[in-house]
Every structure is written in structure tokens, then in C-alpha cells.
Amino acid sequence: MRTKRTKNYLPRVRDEELQDLLTDFGALLIRGPKWCSKTTSAERLASSAIYLNDPDHLEEYEEIASQQVSLFLEGEKPHLIDE
Numbered sequence: 001m002r003t004k005r006t007k008n009y010l011p012r013v014r015d016e017e018l019q020d021l022l023t024d025f026g027a028l029l030i031r032g033p034k035w036c037s038k039t040t041s042a043e044r045l046a047s048s049a050i051y052l053n054d055p056d057h058l059e060e061y062e063e064i065a066s067q068q069v070s071l072f073l074e075g076e077k078p079h080l081i082d083e
Helices: 014-024 038-045 055-067 069-073
Strands: 048-051 079-082
Touching (some): 014 038
16 A cells, blocks of 8 residues: 555655565554654555544544444555554
């Protein structure tokens, strides 16, 4: 998945580790301080994504969360769910 942010991406030390972990496990939680490239690194691995903080879809996401949370998992794998 190529986005504007990943176009000029500089490889990080963790990229290979994340790829290996993604091969072994069905899901990854990437934690760290704000602005340390968590989302950008994840976008490089993802085939699809949903951005829960997207203000254009906030009402839609709130409705989905109250009705059928599993809809957030739809999309090509690996699927990025970004808060």
C-alpha cells in the first residue's frame, strides 16, 4: 500500500522485524511515542487500511462500532487499523 507518506520512505531498523512477525502472527500491535513513524511503517506492510480518526467517517465508524465491530476487519490482508 503506497501512500503519500510512504512515497519517500526511509527504511527503519524495525521494518524487517515487523515483516517477520507479521508472517508468524495474524496481528501486530505497534506501540510507541507520538510521531515515531508507527503508522508509516505499518502502511508499508498493509494491503488495506482503515483510519479511525478520519473526521469524514467519524459518524459511520461510531455506528459500525455500536452495531458490528467485525466490519472493521474487512479488507485485504494484512489490514491496517489505525486509531
